[in-house]
Amino acid sequence: MWLIIIFCLLIGLAIGFQMPVLLPLIYAKYMSIAILAAIDSVFGGIRGYMEDGFDTTIFVSGFIVNALLAAGLAYIGDKLGVELYLAAVIVFGVRIFQNLAIIRRYLVKKY
């Protein structure tokens, strides 16, 4: 399980660095928020996996929809003049830490 995640992450990083794609400056901010959402989804997935409550549909849809929603909200915020991306950063940040804490507890219990 862990091996799969790390291995796939590394492969993804390698592909990404080889790809000749560079984001325009203005989209970098939205991309960073989408990444936060994605990280949150991955940790949520791991947590669900450990709790035996893992649902593939929820996981994949959450990953895609959360990333798009976060980026979209940040974009709308920019258009409105409200720094909505801060809300996304806080929410996802908090959730990432919560998920990490739960994963840690499971690991501690397990070993």
Added chain:
Amino acid sequence: MQSKSAKVSIAIVSLILGIMLAVQFKTTASNNSAQLPTRVEDVAQELNSVTQERDALAEEVISLREKLGNVRKNDEAMADLQDELQKTSMAAGTMAVEGPGIILTVNDIPRKIQAGEDPNDSIVHDSDLFTLVNDLKASGAEAISINDQRITAMSEIRCASTLILINTRRVGPPFVIKATGNPDMLESGVNISGGWLSFMKQWGYQINLQKSEKVLIPAYKGPIRFEYSVPVEKGEKAE
């Protein structure tokens, strides 16, 4: 318990996350390497270096003009042209000149600003300067400079918040206006009653007018470019 699809989906999602991360890393790294000056100090520093560069280039312009002059001097047949060129250069302001004239120093009103008083009323404005320059021209000034900025046919005298731009250089008070010409004519020309200088004196501006037997007026230091205008051929009629 864990289906195969769970592992596959986690694998795919991790893969996508990795790609996103890598692209983001690359983007931020390239932004850093582009060194966008975001802080005020950085911008100020850049301004300084650009200003230095500009001054260096201005010096280069002067030395190149000298070289050009030397080349022309060598040619005997061009003596007449040389004469004409010199006259035109003096008129255009690309050559430093000296001769009798006046030195007019203008400074802000020294008294302290009272409550409710507009500070704008006590400083020298761009309009004051160009009115004085105009008076000098009308009294036969041959060459004029303000704080060593030669007034050429294309020079601007323009307000730029607390300073004044002349030849795109920032100039601040006290303003030393030098003009060559008949000193008596120039003096009476600007001192004429009802003229702008008399008003400025009444309002309390610090004004000092000196006649001098030798006034040195520097050359215009910037480049001269014509991007839109071309000379009219002799046969054509200017409309």
